[in-house]
Amino acid sequence: MGHRLPNHNGLCKNVHGHGYEAHVILDGHVDATGMVMDYFDLKTMVQPIIDELDHCFMVDESDVVMKEFFASHPMKVVELNAPTTAENIASYLVKRISTQFPENHNVTRLTVRVFETEKTYAETTKQLTIRN
Ligand SMILES: [Zn+2]
Numbered sequence: 001m002g003h004r005l006p007n008h009n010g011l012c013k014n015v016h017g018h019g020y021e022a023h024v025i026l027d028g029h030v031d032a033t034g035m036v037m038d039y040f041d042l043k044t045m046v047q048p049i050i051d052e053l054d055h056c057f058m059v060d061e062s063d064v065v066m067k068e069f070f071a072s073h074p075m076k077v078v079e080l081n082a083p084t085t086a087e088n089i090a091s092y093l094v095k096r097i098s099t100q101f102p103e104n105h106n107v108t109r110l111t112v113r114v115f116e117t118e119k120t121y122a123e124t125t126k127q128l129t130i131r132n
Contacts, residue, residue, distance in 0.1 A: 001017055001018065001020055001053055001054070001055065001056055001057070001058055002015060002016065002017040002056070002057040002058070003015075003016070003017065003018075003057065003058045003059070003084040004016065004063070004066065004084070005060075005083055005084065005085065006060065006063050006065065006066075007083065015057075015066075018116045018117070020053075020089070020114060020115065020116060021114075021115040022050070022090075022093060022112055022113070022114050022115075023111075023112070023113040023115070024042065024046055024093075024097065024110070024111075024112055025110075025111040025112070025113065026042070026107050026109070026110060026111075027107070027108050027109035027111075028105070028106040028107040028108045028109070028128075028130065029106045029108070029130065030106070031106050036106050036107060037105065037106065037107060041102070045097060045100040045101070046097055046100075049093065049096050049097065049100075052078060053078060055076060056075075056076040056077060056078045057070070057075060057076065057077050057078075058077075058078050058079075058080055058084045058089070059077055059078070059079055059080070059084070060079075060080055060081075060082065060083050060084055061079045061080065061081050080092055085122070086114045086115075086116045086120070086121060086122035087114075087122040087124070089114045089122075090112045090113065090114040090122050090123050090124040091124045093112040093114065093124075094110055094111075094112045094124045094125070094126050097110060097112065098110055098126055098128065101128070103131060104131055105128075105130065105131055106130055107128050107130070108127065108128055108129075108130060109125060109126070109127055109128060110125065110126050110128055111123055111124070111125040111126075112124055
């Protein structure tokens with residue numbers, strides 16, 4: 001995914017990209033099936049969101065330079081209402097994923113960890129209320 005941080009004082013103000021990796025971590029109660037949540041169900045929730053981001057350019061909605069460029073050069077773009085840092089991407093994913101849980105679930109906490117490189121990541125956690 002491509003991005004840039006237009007107000008950054010270093011190289012990150014330039015257009016560049018990362019082979020991002022996102023870890024989705026669930027805490028919760030193990031039910032009679034022996035699981036907090038079936039991996040298949042989690043993947044069904046998360047994969048469409050990842051597909052939206054794969055090979056897109058994530059643009060900060062206040063970045064008028066890039067928004068003008070994409071207005072005349074249509075490409076796969078996802079807009080964020082904040083700088084496209086790993087922290088804000090993790091928050092974006094937590095918000096998106098937390099709305100996807102089914103009516104009944106056993107999850108008490110959702111954490112998303114976004115790696116920009118093998119060693120550097122940011123994570124966001126949201127407490128959830130069990131519904132079953
Ligand atoms: Zn970057």
